[in-house]
Amino acid sequence: MTNTEFASNRDNFCYRHPDRQSFVLCQRCMRTICPECQTQAAVGVICPECLKDQKKNRTPAQKKADRRWNGGRSILAPATGRPVVTYAIIALTAFVWLLTLIPGIGDSIKGALLFNAVYLYPDLNGGVFEPWRVLTAALVHSGIWHIGFNMLSLWIIGRTLEPMLGRWRFLTLYVLSAVGGSVAVACIEPLQSVLGASGAVFGLFGALIIIGRHMGANVTGILVIIGLNLVIGFVPGFNIAWQAHIGGAVVGLLVALIFTRTKRRDQRLWQILWLVALGLGLVALLAFVPPAVMLA
Numbered sequence: 001m002t003n004t005e006f007a008s009n010r011d012n013f014c015y016r017h018p019d020r021q022s023f024v025l026c027q028r029c030m031r032t033i034c035p036e037c038q039t040q041a042a043v044g045v046i047c048p049e050c051l052k053d054q055k056k057n058r059t060p061a062q063k064k065a066d067r068r069w070n071g072g073r074s075i076l077a078p079a080t081g082r083p084v085v086t087y088a089i090i091a092l093t094a095f096v097w098l099l100t101l102i103p104g105i106g107d108s109i110k111g112a113l114l115f116n117a118v119y120l121y122p123d124l125n126g127g128v129f130e131p132w133r134v135l136t137a138a139l140v141h142s143g144i145w146h147i148g149f150n151m152l153s154l155w156i157i158g159r160t161l162e163p164m165l166g167r168w169r170f171l172t173l174y175v176l177s178a179v180g181g182s183v184a185v186a187c188i189e190p191l192q193s194v195l196g197a198s199g200a201v202f203g204l205f206g207a208l209i210i211i212g213r214h215m216g217a218n219v220t221g222i223l224v225i226i227g228l229n230l231v232i233g234f235v236p237g238f239n240i241a242w243q244a245h246i247g248g249a250v251v252g253l254l255v256a257l258i259f260t261r262t263k264r265r266d267q268r269l270w271q272i273l274w275l276v277a278l279g280l281g282l283v284a285l286l287a288f289v290p291p292a293v294m295l296a
Contacts, residue, residue, distance in 0.1 A: 011032060012032065013032060014032055014033050014034035014037060015031045015032060015033065015047075016033070016034075016037050016047070016048070017034050017036070017037070020034040020036075022034045022035075024038060024045060026045065026046050026047040026050055027041055027045065027046055028041075028046050028047075028050040028053075028054075029047060029049070029050055031047060033045070033047045039051050083158045083159050083162040083163060083170075084162075084167060085158070085162055085167045085170050085171050085174075086154060086155065086158025086159060086162050086170070089154060089158075089174065090151050090154060090155060092139065093138070093139050093141075093147065093150075093151060093197060094147070094151065096109070096113070096139040096140060097139075097140070097141055097147050100140060100141075109140075110140050110195065113132075113133065113136040113137065113139055113140045113195070114133065114136075114137050114140055114193055114194065114195040115133045115134060115136075115137035115182045115185065115186075115193065115194050115195065116133070116191070116192070116193040116194075117185070117186035117190035117191070117286075117290045117294075118190070118191065118294075119131075119133055120133075120134075120186070120286060120290070121290070121291055121294075124291065124294060124295075133182075134179050134182045134183070134286070135175065135178055135179055135182070137178070137181075137182055137194060137195050137196070138178040138181075138196065138197040138199065138200050139197070140195045140196070141195060141196050141197070142195060142196065146196055147196075147197075150196060150197040150198060150201050151197075153201045153204075154197065154200075154201055154204070157201070157204045157205070157208065158170070158204070161173075161204060161207065161208065161211075164211070165259065169259060172255065172275060173203060173204065173207055173252060173255045173256070173259075174200050174203065174204065175200075176203070176251050176252075176255055176275070176278065176279060176282070177199060177200045177201075177202065177203020177204065177206070177207075177248040177249075177251045177252045177255070178197065178199050178200035178203070178248065179251070179279075179282055180199060180203060180247040180248050180250060180251025180252070180282060181194075181198065181199015181200065181202070181203070181241075181243075181244030181245070181247045181248035181251075182194070182199065182244065182247070183247055183282050183285050183286055184199070184243045184244060184246055184247020184248075184250075185241055185243045185244050185247065186285075186286055186289070186290040187243075187285055187286075187289040187290055187293065188243045188293075189243055190290040190293050190294050191294070192241065192243075194241040194243075194244055196241075196244070198240075198241070198244055198245055198248065199241075199244035199245065199247055199248030200248055201248070202244075202245045202246075202248035202249040202252065203248040203249060203251050203252030203255070204252060205225065205249060205252065206248070206249040206250065206251070206252030206253040206256065207252040207253070207255060207256035207259075208256075209223065209253065209256075210253055210256035210257055210260060211256050211259070211260065214260045251278070251282070254278055255275070255278065258271060258274045258275060258278070259271070262274065
């Protein structure tokens with residue numbers, strides 16, 4: 001097809017903006033739409049008219065949950081901004097993983113970042129105190145499949161959850177969930193060394209359960225995924241830290257519960273205070289439970 005023939009074919013231009021070429025079709029009506037007219041759907045994008053029809057067909061329960069969670073702003077509206085935090089975490093984790101592949105220093109980097117509760121108690125280990133391991137364990141992984149599964153899960157969930165919560169809330173959720181996974185390992189199996197972002201990812205899963213239920217969505221699929229992963233953690237040979245999965249999921253549930261109960265602007269101070277209280281609670285667990293278990 002020549003350029004003249006292409007330009008004369010109106011199917012190659014946005015139906016709402018005839019002067020704009022586009023190669024993207026609405027997944028519902030199959031009309032061509034430009035980037036300005038595109039709204040992300042579960043699969044592909046939809047045009048403004050199909051978005052309007054989709055809003056009209058919501059059930060009363062969905063409309064009520066929409067008002068409760070978004071204060072009148074539709075959850076079907078286009079997300080504001082890219083999931084920058086999600087992409088940044090993936091990039092940082094991938095960078096650290098590449099560093100661990102460098103011969104001669106890779107194993108040392110991994111050993112300096114993985115988590116083991118013994119590094120937190122100078123009185124019990126000869127004076128070593130390395131608290132950063134509680135969080136940096138989420139940056140190191142044991143292999144390509146390990147990091148691939150975790151980062152794929154983060155990419156899938158983060159693109160939905162981060163625009164909904166906002167960047168700082170999403171980062172808070174991820175960090176606290178990662179810490180929660182380490183705390184659970186320390187309290188249940190304090191001598192076990194662990195690494196990976198599974199605790200943080202399970203925190204995102206847990207948050208999706210609370211937020212999904214708050215909006216009236218069906219969260220059965222998420223529950224099945226969490227259940228399967230927890231079961232796999234108990235199967236011999238997989239070498240999965242199920243403690244981190246449980247700890248991350250529980251913290252994710254609690255953080256999302258705080259978000260859903262303090263979402264109004266006039267409740268922002270309470271939201272911060274509850275999140276700080278949760279963080280201090282995790283610190284308290286680390287301070288008292290693992291030493292008692294190790295000395296028992």
